[in-house]
Amino acid sequence: MEVIKVKYYTDGIDELCYVAGKSDWIDLHAAEDVTLRAGEFRLIPLGVAIALPEGYEAHIVPRSSTFKNYGILQTNSMGVVDYSYRGDGDQWHMPVYATRDVTIEKNARICQFRIVRHQPELMFQRVERLEDADRGGFGSTGK
Numbered sequence: 693m694e695v696i697k698v699k700y701y702t703d704g705i706d707e708l709c710y711v712a713g714k715s716d717w718i719d720l721h722a723a724e725d726v727t728l729r730a731g732e733f734r735l736i737p738l739g740v741a742i743a744l745p746e747g748y749e750a751h752i753v754p755r756s757s758t759f760k761n762y763g764i765l766q767t768n769s770m771g772v773v774d775y776s777y778r779g780d781g782d783q784w785h786m787p788v789y790a791t792r793d794v795t796i797e798k799n800a801r802i803c804q805f806r807i808v809r810h811q812p813e814l815m816f817q818r819v820e821r822l823e824d825a826d827r828g829g830f831g832s833t834g835k
Contacts, residue, residue: 696807697743701783705739705799717804719755720784725798728790733767735785736802742784744775744807752786752805763792766803773805 698708705721723739744750752771758764767787786803796802 694745696745699741699780700739701737701741702739702798708740715804717806719801720752720786720803720805722796722798722800722802723783726796728764728788728794728796730763730790730792732790733788734790735787736796738784738786738803740784741778741780741782742773743778744773746775747810748775748807749773749810750805750807752784752803754786754803755801758802759791762794762796762800762802764788764790764794764796764802 700707702723705723706719708718708720710716710718720738720740723737726734726736728734742750750771750773752766752773753769754764754766758766765788767789771786773784788802
């Protein structure tokens with residue numbers, strides 16, 4: 693099992709952990725009370741810096757209930773934290789846009805992350821035709 697070093701910037705937020713049996717994503721919490729007005733942008737501090745192992749990155753996304761509960765959108769859609777972002781002052785933040793007036797309390801679970809290996813080096817080859825079956829659309833949504 694890999695051991696990951698975590699620096700906490702504030703007391704009063706839950707420490708990182710898996711929610712047993714529910715997901716392999718790990719919740720992140722607001723490190724302070726944040727009040728936003730509709731149309732306001734803010735970087736919400738998450739109260740942690742994490743020394744990811746070399747060759748790994750963290751993907752940060754909102755929790756499924758974040759918009760319903762708080763009316764905030766993560767402005768970069770998905771945050772990616774590279775392993776080189778691992779210094780003592782590299783606190784993680786969630787960039788958000790408020791769609792309504794809201795107060796987010798300290799320790800509220802507002803986003804989640806997972807740690808993944810970097811993509812391997814790839815080479816792209818131009819071809820005239822792909823041999824696999826044509827699914828007829830964009831992703832799995834069809835036309």
